[in-house]
Each structure stands twice: as C-alpha cells, then as structure tokens.
Amino acid sequence: MKVNNEHYRTIWLDSDEAVKIIDQRWLPHRFEIERVSTHVEMAAAIREMHIRGAGAIGAAAGFGMYLAVASSFESSVDSTLEQAASALKASRPTAVNLEWAVERQLRALRQGDTLAEKKRIALREAQAIADEDVEACRRIGEYGLDLIREVSTAKQGEPVHILTHCNAGWLAFVDYGSATAPIYAAHDEGIDVHVWVDETRPRNQGARLTAWELGQHGVPHTVIADNTGGHLMQRGMVDLVIVGSDRTSVTGFVTNKIGTYLKALAARDNDVPFYVALPSSSIDWAMRDGLTESPIEQRDGDEVRYAQGLIDGDFQRVLLTPQDSPAANYGFDVTPPHLVTGLITERGIVEANEEDILNAFPEKRRGHAA
Amino acid sequence: MKVNNEHYRTIWLDSDEAVKIIDQRWLPHRFEIERVSTHVEMAAAIREMHIRGAGAIGAAAGFGMYLAVASSFESSVDSTLEQAASALKASRPTAVNLEWAVERQLRALRQGDTLAEKKRIALREAQAIADEDVEACRRIGEYGLDLIREVSTAKQGEPVHILTHCNAGWLAFVDYGSATAPIYAAHDEGIDVHVWVDETRPRNQGARLTAWELGQHGVPHTVIADNTGGHLMQRGMVDLVIVGSDRTSVTGFVTNKIGTYLKALAARDNDVPFYVALPSSSIDWAMRDGLTESPIEQRDGDEVRYAQGLIDGDFQRVLLTPQDSPAANYGFDVTPPHLVTGLITERGIVEANEEDILNAFPEKRRGHAA
Numbered sequence: 001m002k003v004n005n006e007h008y009r010t011i012w013l014d015s016d017e018a019v020k021i022i023d024q025r026w027l028p029h030r031f032e033i034e035r036v037s038t039h040v041e042m043a044a045a046i047r048e049m050h051i052r053g054a055g056a057i058g059a060a061a062g063f064g065m066y067l068a069v070a071s072s073f074e075s076s077v078d079s080t081l082e083q084a085a086s087a088l089k090a091s092r093p094t095a096v097n098l099e100w101a102v103e104r105q106l107r108a109l110r111q112g113d114t115l116a117e118k119k120r121i122a123l124r125e126a127q128a129i130a131d132e133d134v135e136a137c138r139r140i141g142e143y144g145l146d147l148i149r150e151v152s153t154a155k156q157g158e159p160v161h162i163l164t165h166c167n168a169g170w171l172a173f174v175d176y177g178s179a180t181a182p183i184y185a186a187h188d189e190g191i192d193v194h195v196w197v198d199e200t201r202p203r204n205q206g207a208r209l210t211a212w213e214l215g216q217h218g219v220p221h222t223v224i225a226d227n228t229g230g231h232l233m234q235r236g237m238v239d240l241v242i243v244g245s246d247r248t249s250v251t252g253f254v255t256n257k258i259g260t261y262l263k264a265l266a267a268r269d270n271d272v273p274f275y276v277a278l279p280s281s282s283i284d285w286a287m288r289d290g291l292t293e294s295p296i297e298q299r300d301g302d303e304v305r306y307a308q309g310l311i312d313g314d315f316q317r318v319l320l321t322p323q324d325s326p327a328a329n330y331g332f333d334v335t336p337p338h339l340v341t342g343l344i345t346e347r348g349i350v351e352a353n354e355e356d357i358l359n360a361f362p363e364k365r366r367g368h369a370a
Numbered sequence: 371m372k373v374n375n376e377h378y379r380t381i382w383l384d385s386d387e388a389v390k391i392i393d394q395r396w397l398p399h400r401f402e403i404e405r406v407s408t409h410v411e412m413a414a415a416i417r418e419m420h421i422r423g424a425g426a427i428g429a430a431a432g433f434g435m436y437l438a439v440a441s442s443f444e445s446s447v448d449s450t451l452e453q454a455a456s457a458l459k460a461s462r463p464t465a466v467n468l469e470w471a472v473e474r475q476l477r478a479l480r481q482g483d484t485l486a487e488k489k490r491i492a493l494r495e496a497q498a499i500a501d502e503d504v505e506a507c508r509r510i511g512e513y514g515l516d517l518i519r520e521v522s523t524a525k526q527g528e529p530v531h532i533l534t535h536c537n538a539g540w541l542a543f544v545d546y547g548s549a550t551a552p553i554y555a556a557h558d559e560g561i562d563v564h565v566w567v568d569e570t571r572p573r574n575q576g577a578r579l580t581a582w583e584l585g586q587h588g589v590p591h592t593v594i595a596d597n598t599g600g601h602l603m604q605r606g607m608v609d610l611v612i613v614g615s616d617r618t619s620v621t622g623f624v625t626n627k628i629g630t631y632l633k634a635l636a637a638r639d640n641d642v643p644f645y646v647a648l649p650s651s652s653i654d655w656a657m658r659d660g661l662t663e664s665p666i667e668q669r670d671g672d673e674v675r676y677a678q679g680l681i682d683g684d685f686q687r688v689l690l691t692p693q694d695s696p697a698a699n700y701g702f703d704v705t706p707p708h709l710v711t712g713l714i715t716e717r718g719i720v721e722a723n724e725e726d727i728l729n730a731f732p733e734k735r736r737g738h739a740a
Contacts, residue, residue, distance in 0.1 A: 028692040197695075199674065201571060201595040204690050207675075211695040223697040225571040225674055226596050227629025231703035234631070234661060259597025261604070265635040291604060304569065304595055305577075307677035309688030318679030318688055320574050322398040325567075325581040327593040333601035 001170040001177075001184070003031060003216055009174050010056045011063060011130065013123070017070065019063045023050045024171055028212035029310045039068035039084040046091040046098070049203070053172020054246045054282045055133045058097030061088045062129035065105035066122040074115040081109065093295040094255060094332045095246035096284045101129050129281075130174045136279035136346035137176035144182025144242065144277060144344045145189065151239050152191045159220075160186070161239050163196040163229055166257035167209040168244025168277060178277035179242040180213065182344065187219045195221040196232060200257060202303040202329060226259050230266035241267045242344070245278040250364070252337030252352030253290020258330050264339040276335075276352070277344040283357065285364050290334045301327035371540040371547075371554070373401060373586055379544050380426045381433060381500065383493070387440065389433045393420045394541055398582035399680045409438035409454040416461040416468070422575070423542020424616045424652045425503045428467030431458045432499035435475035436492040444485040451479065463665040464625060464702045465616035466654045471499050500544045506649035506716035507546035514552020514612065514647060514714045515559065521609050522561045529590075530556070531609050533566040533599055536627035537579040538614020538647060548647035549612040550583065552714065557589045565591040566602060570627060572673040572699060596629050600636040611637045612714070615648040620734070622707030622722030623660020628700050634709040646705075646722070647714040653727065655734050660704045671697035 001008065014020040018037040025048075026032050034050055036042050042064035046057050068084035069077060085102045092098060108125045112118035151160045168179035176184065186193045195214055199207035207223050214221040224232070232238050241263055247255040254260070254276050267274035287293050304327035306317040321327065337352035347360040358365050371378065384390040388407040395418075396402050404420055406412050412434035416427050438454035439447060455472045462468060478495040482488035521530045538549035546554065556563045565584055569577035577593050584591040594602070602608050611633055617625040624630070624646050637644035657663050674697035676687040691697065710722035717730040728735050 028695075029689075196698075199571070199690065201569070201597060207691045207695075212692045215692050215695055221695065223671075223674055223691050223695050225628065225699070227571060227627075227632065227703075228698070228700055230631040230635070231628055231666070231700050234704065257597075258595065258601055261600040262597065262632040262636060265600070265639055266632055269635055296601070301593075304593055307679060307688060307690065309677060309690045311681075311686055311688045316681055316686070316688055318677060318681045318686055319399075320569065320577045320677065320679045321593050322578075322582045322585050325398075325577075325585055325591065325593050328566075328598070329595070330598055330601050333597075334604065 001175060001213065001217060009130070009134070010051065010171055011059050011174060013127070019067065021045060021051045021060065022171065024052060024209060025050055026315070028208050029315070037067065038071055039064040039088065042067060043087040043091045046088070053167060054095045054097045054244060055137065055173030055178070055279060056171065057092060057095055058101040058281055059130040059133055059174050061098045061101040062105060062126040064088045065102060066126040069118050069122040072115065077115055077118060081106070092297060094297045095282070097281050100281050104129065133174040133279060133281065134176065136281070137173050137178055137181045139346040140178050140277050140279065140344050141176055141181030141185040143349050144275070145185040147240065147275065148182055148186040148191060148193060155239070157192060159192045159194045161194050161196060161237055163198070163232065163238045163241045163263065164210060165198040165206065165243045165260050165263055166200045167205040169210050169213040171209050171213060172244060178244045178279065180210070181277065182242065183219060184217060187217065193219065195219060196229065196238060197221050197223045198226050198229060198259065199223055200259065201226055205257070229263050233266045233270040233272050238272050241272055241274045242277055245276050245282050246332060247284050247287070247294055248276065248278055248282055248343065249287035249290040250283060250285050250357055251288050251290070251354045252340060252357065253294065254335040254340060254352070255290055255294040255332050256335065258333050261333040261335045264335040268339050273341040274339060275342050275344055276340055279346050280361055291336065294334050297331035299329040299331055301329050304329050371545060371583065371587060379500070380421065380541055381429050381544060383497070389437065391415060391421045391430065392541065394422060394579060395420055396685070398578050399685070407437065408441055409434040409457065412437060413457040413461045416458070423537060424465045424467045424614060425507065425543030425548070425649060426541065427462060427465055428471040428651055429500040429503055429544050431468045431471040432475060432496040434458045435472060436496040439489050439492040442485065447485055447488060451476065462667060464667045465652070467651050470651050474499065503544040503649060503651065504546065506651070507543050507548055507551045509716040510548050510647050510649065510714050511546055511551030511555040513718050514645070515555040517610065517645065518552055518556040518561060518563065525609070527562060529562045529564045531564050531566060531607055533568070533602065533608045533611045533633065534580060535568040535576065535613045535630050535633055536570045537575040539580050539583040541579050541583060542614060548614045548649065550580070551647065552612065553589060554587060557587065563589065565589060566599065566608060567591050567593045568596050568599060568629065569593055570629065571596055575627070599633050603636045603640040603642050608642050611642055611644045612647055615646050615652050616702060617654050617657070617664055618646065618648055618652055618713065619657035619660040619664070620653060620655050620727055621658050621660070621724045622710060622727065623664065624705040624710060624722070625660055625664040625702050626705065628703050631703040631705045634705040638709050643711040644709060645712050645714055646710055649716055650731055661706065664704050667701035669699040669701055671699050674699050
C-alpha cells in the first residue's frame with residue numbers, strides 16, 4: 001500500500017544478504033525501515049514486535065529461514081536450520097503462520113542437496129510465501145467487497161460503518177491486509193465507507209497502525225476506546241464488523257487479539273454481521289477445540305501499566321496505575337464459531353465450521369491425495 | 371476509607387464558607403485536597419471531574435446548593451438558587467444523582483422563609499445527603515458480602531475473583547463505594563478476595579482510582595486492559611462481576627461507564643453472575659426504556675487520542691493516534707435488564723425489573739401516599 005504516495009510492502013528482499021522491514025514500533029509518528037541480516041535478528045524483530053500481524057510474521061519467518069541458509073556453511077546448514085526453525089517458531093506463540101511458514105521452508109529445503117541449491121530454494125520459497133500472502137489478501141478484498149457493496153446498496157449509498165479491532169491491515173500482512181482489504185477495495189470503488197477503529201489496548205495497534213493506514217489511504221475513520229463498540233452497535237451505528245485472526249481452528253474457533261470475543265458477543269446481541277478475514281495460512285488444520293487448545297500469549301504487565309506515545313516529538317511512556325499495582329496482559333482471546341457470521345478467505349466466504357472450511361480447502365481433508 | 375491510614379470521605383464541610391473535596395484528577399500519583407467555596411466552583415469541579423462518581427457528585431451538588439445559599443443576599447437567594455440548580459444539574463448529563471440531590475434541596479428549601487433559615491436547611495440537607503450516601507453504601511456492602519461469602523464457601527476458601535469496571539469505589543461515593551463496599555466488607559472479614567480491575571479507557575478510572583483504593587486498603591488486585599474480561603470469564607477466572615451505575619431506570623436498564631454492557635454480555639455467555647451495586651439515589655423512577663431515554667455524555671475526543679499519566683514525577687499526556695485521526699468519546703452505555711443477575715441496593719438484592727424494584731421501594735409507587 002502507499003506511504004506518502006510511494007508503494008511499500010511490509011517486508012522485502014534488500015540484497016542477497018539482507019531483508020528490509022517496516023519497523024512498526026514507531027508508527028504512526030515515525031516511518032522507519034529496518035535492515036535484518038540474520039535469522040537471530042529476525043526472531044528478535046518478531047518477538048519485540050518490530051514486525052507483527054499474522055501474515056507479516058509468517059513472511060518474516062520465511063525470510064528468516066532464508067537468512068539462516070544464506071549465512072550458513074555447507075557443513076553446518078542443517079543444524080543452523082534447526083536452530084533457526086525453533087527460534088522463529090518460538091518468537092511469538094499464538095499466530096499459526098509462524099509454524100506454517102517455517103514448516104513449509106523445511107519441507108521445500110528437503111529437495112536441496114548443496115548449500116547453493118538450498119539457498120536458491122529458501123529464497124524462492126520466502127518470496128512465494130510473501131507473494132501468496134499478497135495474492136490471498138487481494139482476493140479476500142474482492143470477496144469482502146461484495147459484502148460491503150450489498151450493505152451500501154441496501155443503505156442507498158449512505159455511509160457503510162465498519163468496526164474493526166486491532167490491526168489486520170496491510171501492516172499485519174505483506175500488503176492489502178485481511179480485514180482492511182475489503183475496505184480499501186470498497187473505498188477505491190467509490191463506496192462511502194467509514195471505519196470505527198478500536199484503539200486496542202494495551203499496545204494500541206488500532207489507534208497507532210490501523211488509523212495511520214486508513215489515513216494514508218484517505219479512508220474516513222474514527223478512533224474509539226475498546227469499550228465503545230457495544231454502545232455503537234446498540235444504537236445502530238455499525239453495519240458490519242470485520243476482524244482478522246492469528247489462528248482459526250479447522251472447526252471455526254477464531255483466536256484473535258484480546259477483546260475480539262467481546263465485540264463478537266455485541267454483534268450477535270445486535271444482529272450486526274461479524275466477519276473474520278483471514279488467508280488459509282492462518283488456519284490451524286489440526287486444532288479442534290480452539291477454546292482449550294489455542295496458545296494464548298501473555299506479555300509483560302508493564303504494557304498495561306504504562307501507555308506509550310508521542311510527547312514533544314519524543315516517544316515516552318506514562319505510568320497509568322499506582323506504582324505497586326500489578327497488571328496481567330493476555331494477548332489474545334477465542335471467539336467460538338457460533339458468533340461468527342462468516343470467514344472471508346482467499347477462496348471465498350465460508351461458514352465457520354469444519355465442513356464448510358474443508359469444502360473450500362479440500363486438499364486439507366485427511367486422506368486427501370497430496 | 372483510609373488514605374495513608376487516616377480516615378477520609380470524598381467531600382466534607384470545611385467551615386461555614388467552604389467545602390473540601392479530594393481532587394481525583396491527580397490520583398494515584400498525588401493525593402490533593404481542594405477547597406470549594408462557591409456553587410460555580412462546585413459545578414466546574416464536577417464538570418472537570420475533580421470529583422466524579424454517581425454518589426460523590428450527588429453529594430457535591432447537595433453541598434453546591436448549600437454554598438449558593440451561604441453566599442447569597444436575602445433579596446437574591448431565590449434567583450441564586452435557580453442559577454445554582456441549573457448549573458449543577460447541567461454539569462454532567464448522565465448520573466441521575468445530580469438532579470436528585472438538587473431537587474431534594476429545592477424541596478427542602480421551600481420550608482425556609484428567611485435567609486438564615488434557608489442556610490440552616492441547606493446545610494442540614496447537604497449533610498443528610500452525604501450521610502445517607504455513606505449509610506446506603508455500608509448496607510450495600512453488607513448485602514453484597516453475603517454473595518461473596520457464599521462463593522467463598524462453595525470454593526472452600528479458594529480466592530474469590532471479582533471483576534469490576536471503572537470506579538464504583540469509595541471515591542465515587544462519599545465513603546465505602548457501591549461495587550467496592552462488598553469487597554471491602556469481605557476482605558475485612560478475612561475472606562480471600564482478588565479483584566480484576568478493568569483499566570477503563572479513556573480516563574482510566576479503574577487503573578488510577580480503583581487500583582489505588584484497593585491498594586490503600588490492602589486488597590489484592592490486578593489491573594487488566596478493558597479487552598481482557600471476556601477471556602478471563604471463558605477460562606473460569608472470574609467468579610462474580612460487580613459494577614456500579616450512574617442511572618438505572620425503574621424498569622432495570624443500567625446506564626454505567628462505557629464498556630459495562632460488553633462485560634455483561636460476557637458474563638451471561640459464561641454463566642458468571644453480574645451484579646450492579648447502587649444506592650436508590652441512582653434510580654431514575656421516571657425512566658422506562660433506558661436504551662432510548664438515557665442521556666449519554668459525549669466528551670472530548672482528545673481523551674481517546676491521548677493517554678495521561680506520570681513521567682519523571684510530572685503529569686503528562688502522550689499522543690497515541692496519528693496527529694489528524696479523529697476520535698469519538700461516548701462516556702456511558704446501557705445494559706439491558708435481562709443481562710443483570712441482581713441489583714445490590716441499600717434495601718437488599720433485587721431483580722432488575724419494575725415489580726421487584728418497587729417492592730423494595732414501595733414509597734416510589736405512583737399514587738403511594740407520601
């Protein structure tokens with residue numbers, strides 16, 4: 001998408017030796033590019049959230065595996081890859097895209113004999129992961145556009161109000177985003193859309209990243225406290241909720257940023273359609289009960305005790321709580337399938353149940369000839 | 371309650387000419403007392419939230435009316451009272467306690483002929499409003515204690531986890547608080563209680579005030595982002611939700627701090643009891659459909675765009691959003707009666723419906739002989 005009218009992806013190959021990423025920690029106040037030249041640096045960049053979001057960290061893991069091969073000796077490439085695989089998979093626990101990208105690289109690399117071959121394979125695979133992410137999000141945008149167009153038509157051109165939580169925007173993927181792709185597509189087609197942006201405490205990915213993205217693209221939006229969505233839905237001020245997902249079980253349980261479940265409950269209570277936009281790389285084909293099986297990241301309580309932002313041109317954090325009050329910081333929650341109107345995938349919109357998901361992705365059926 | 375082991379109310383008479391209040395804007399970082407000597411200052415203190423919370427601003431309005439009389443001439447007392455009444459009622463729109471206290475003063479003052487009489491009456495009434503608020507909260511504590519004791523017994527002494535939203539603590543009343551009164555009573559009785567404190571963006575009354583109160587009283591607590599409660603309830607980590615209310619209709623619709631409704635939905639979805647603790651001064655006896663009739667305050671969007679806190683011993687605010695992203699700031703939402711397990715009042719625990727509420731307060735039935 002565009003940053004100051006120049007086209008960017010969130011991650012790209014800089015040279016044989018390095019990858020570049022948008023360092024999201026400083027947005028919306030500073031736009032910075034970071035050079036990453038080892039898999040160790042890439043794992044740290046994921047862990048410390050220089051780059052975040054399901055699709056973006058999947059691509060980062062793909063490139064991380066490439067950097068591991070690229071910096072390796074012939075004799076040690078297998079052990080380097082093993083280390084890189086486990087470091088990258090462990091860098092964040094919840095999004096399934098990390099495992100998915102690492103396993104995909106390992107599978108592809110089995111075809112290579114020499115170091116040179118492995119390097120070629122790893123690069124090709126990393127690029128493919130990134131390109132497929134872009135293409136999946138583009139298609140999600142097209143399928144989701146149909147939904148928005150329908151609402152717009154029903155409202156006779158009155159603004160379509162869409163609520164989103166956290167950032168499932170292009171910054172969370174390689175380009176387009178999942179939840180935002182339909183919004184950008186609708187805006188580009190001239191449909192009058194307006195986005196309610198949940199700020200998404202404690203890290204404010206909505207207030208910082210989604211608001212910035214939408215602003216750069218000229219999409220009308222309003223930032224709200226996370227407490228607000230229920231009230232807006234009660235008053236008929238939300239036409240559609242679209243969120244992303246870090247891990248959706250094959251049975252339709254949606255793990256996403258903490259607070260998503262509360263919005264799903266409010267949507268159900270007020271008959272507002274609640275859609276989850278995700279590429280199939282975020283589907284966990286082995287997980288059945290998302291409520292008990294989904295790993296939920298716990299982060300430092302200081303992210304809750306403090307708020308970080310801009311003051312006099314500097315990044316600072318202010319203490320919100322009493323000095324000695326403890327805080328807990330759960331990163332994700334799980335929305336059960338019965339609260340989900342539909343999953344917007346690169347193969348179309350499917351219901352959040354195993355049968356419909358596997359009908360759209362028949363190659364994932366157990367026993368399917370690969 | 372105690373502040374550094376000294377007993378305080380949130381508001382008290384300082385002398386014939388002035389009232390003192392705890393200035394809550396600087397908590398938890400600085401404990402400051404403010405002297406208020408006119409009704410104009412009192413209206414400003416309410417509007418700018420030096421003092422906030424349903425019961426506390428009711429008492430503040432009562433004392434504000436007294437200050438209006440105390441500073442008036444015999445010839446102008448009626449017009450001064452009229453101005454004071456409308457300024458105080460308009461200072462915050464949502465909590466019904468303001469109207470209630472002002473109307474109660476006006477009714478009482480009709481019994482006075484001379485200025486001296488009126489001054490005596492207004493002082494007596496202001497003190498009565500404050501004292502009755504304390505007594506109502508103390509009783510709410512006793513009735514709510516029974517609920518907590520039951521849970522503690524059922525859990526064989528394992529900690530009882532209570533989630534609360536915003537601050538319905540003693541700072542929001544004259545003493546004890548509504549939602550916190552049962553918690554303090556349980557803690558004092560030796561029951562093992564632990565409180566999940568919603569930070570309550572955008573003004574962080576939970577992170578700032580509830581956490582501070584509980585800390586001063588030695589009650590174990592953990593601050594969480596507002597997004598977190600649903601996840602905790604799904605995982606069985608909340609035994610009871612207790613919140614306050616700024617205005618509850620006689621039919622049981624609960625207007626309270628924005629975000630309350632989302633927690634009520636999660637409580638219902640997970641079979642967690644959801645109680646609203648409130649003195650009858652917060653009941654709107656004329657309102658029937660809280661969803662459409664309850665006035666919802668809208669505040670400055672900058673409260674959402676910025677977060678305020680402590681940095682290097684100074685109060686500062688940091689910008690969270692892009693410089694040019696707009697924000698909306700709705701202060702309250704409405705929880706419908708079917709999501710409320712019970713109302714904890716000074717006359718016991720009643721169901722959130724007109725029949726049960728009026729059975730507990732029969733003097734409020736239409737046609738009841740006053």
